[in-house]
Amino acid sequence: MLPTVANHPRYAIGDLRCTVVKCPPHIEVARQKVVVAFSLSCARRGAMDRPTDHLPFLVTADSPKPKNDPPYATLTMAPKEALPTIETSALSYTFPDYSTGISDITLSLPVQSRTLLIGANGAGKTTLLRLLAGKRLAPANTIAIGGVDPFKEGLEGVTYLGLEWVLNPIVRTDISVTELLRSVGGDAYPERRDELIGVLDIDTRWRMHAVSDGERRRVQLAMGLIRPWTVLLLDEITVDLDVLSRANFLSWLRAETEKRVCTIVYATHILDNLAGWPTHLVHMHLGTVREWGPAEQFLEGLDARSGNSTLGELVLGWLRQDLKDRGPRTKVVIGPEGKTYDAGGYGGYGDESHHMK
Numbered sequence: 001m002l003p004t005v006a007n008h009p010r011y012a013i014g015d016l017r018c019t020v021v022k023c024p025p026h027i028e029v030a031r032q033k034v035v036v037a038f039s040l041s042c043a044r045r046g047a048m049d050r051p052t053d054h055l056p057f058l059v060t061a062d063s064p065k066p067k068n069d070p071p072y073a074t075l076t077m078a079p080k081e082a083l084p085t086i087e088t089s090a091l092s093y094t095f096p097d098y099s100t101g102i103s104d105i106t107l108s109l110p111v112q113s114r115t116l117l118i119g120a121n122g123a124g125k126t127t128l129l130r131l132l133a134g135k136r137l138a139p140a141n142t143i144a145i146g147g148v149d150p151f152k153e154g155l156e157g158v159t160y161l162g163l164e165w166v167l168n169p170i171v172r173t174d175i176s177v178t179e180l181l182r183s184v185g186g187d188a189y190p191e192r193r194d195e196l197i198g199v200l201d202i203d204t205r206w207r208m209h210a211v212s213d214g215e216r217r218r219v220q221l222a223m224g225l226i227r228p229w230t231v232l233l234l235d236e237i238t239v240d241l242d243v244l245s246r247a248n249f250l251s252w253l254r255a256e257t258e259k260r261v262c263t264i265v266y267a268t269h270i271l272d273n274l275a276g277w278p279t280h281l282v283h284m285h286l287g288t289v290r291e292w293g294p295a296e297q298f299l300e301g302l303d304a305r306s307g308n309s310t311l312g313e314l315v316l317g318w319l320r321q322d323l324k325d326r327g328p329r330t331k332v333v334i335g336p337e338g339k340t341y342d343a344g345g346y347g348g349y350g351d352e353s354h355h356m357k
């Protein structure tokens, strides 16, 4: 039986004796190991340390060993490879037509971060997300998700929601929401399913051939998010949501990264309700990363003007500068504009259909 924090609330970490003071309602099962983020109150030689804040620990099936040191179970910090970090190292990608998709991108996004990918149309956001998702073949040793190459290993726990997922024709057929959610494992995660139905304001009596675009999008989001992912890659998929649904959805994503060991990268042009949401920003331009880092590093000292959030002002400034530096699109030599969706095939990625998973 897998250990649960509730069953074994006391742990030993080295010479620390710890008591769980806060833990998530569910635990993550990844590759037979369980990574749990929880807050501990620790005592060293009788003196209480301050409670820790959601540290990721690795709990394996035999972690609790009350016999050794009753009533404490041994706990070890989760090793790096068990954590959903996202790292790229001098990552470049060339399309089958030899045009450059992205070049020399080095990023290191920590566990439980929420990263916004910012950039003008054609900046390379989708290309980067698809590489991270293992849907395109990146050069060896240039991408590591939790220490693993996503293309080679076909990562479990990585959810990529982009255009081809949105275009899946099943969501336009005469099928009920309940059936659809069941088809993606909804019954295995009833709590998450019901939570998402609430957050996304879904009526389970809807039939998918008779709903609005926004209602369909909400069901699609629920379908994509039911399985408890550890890395979520979102390629602007909230466009049809009304303002309240989007705000609720963003808050839910935020709460996920706060209570679970998971990481989100979100490419979007819509900055409404995003003030204070990202922990990290990545600014892309013509296939390169111009700047990236913790969000507060960029936002500090900026004024919100003309009704925009400081994030909105920052991004407007970035894109204005990009436009100025780039000049008219006809003069740009990198990746020919407008090929993304014209190559035929699913979601316009026909050239690489043999790579699709």
Ligand SMILES: Nc1ncnc2c1ncn2[C@@H]1O[C@H](COP(=O)(O)OP(=O)(O)OP(=O)(O)O)[C@@H](O)[C@H]1O
Residues within 6 Å of the ligand: 095, 096, 097, 099, 100, 101, 119, 120, 121, 122, 123, 124, 125, 126, 127, 128, 334, 335, 336, 337, 338, 339, 340, 341, 343, 349, 351
């Ligand atoms: N299959 C392809 N073959 C060649 N070039 C491509 C292909 N797909 C995309 N490109 C080009 O690569 C560049 C980056 O495209 P990408 O879709 O990554 O941009 P993006 O930042 O996601 O843009 P948007 O905000 O419009 O979604 C664009 O100039 C595009 O025309």
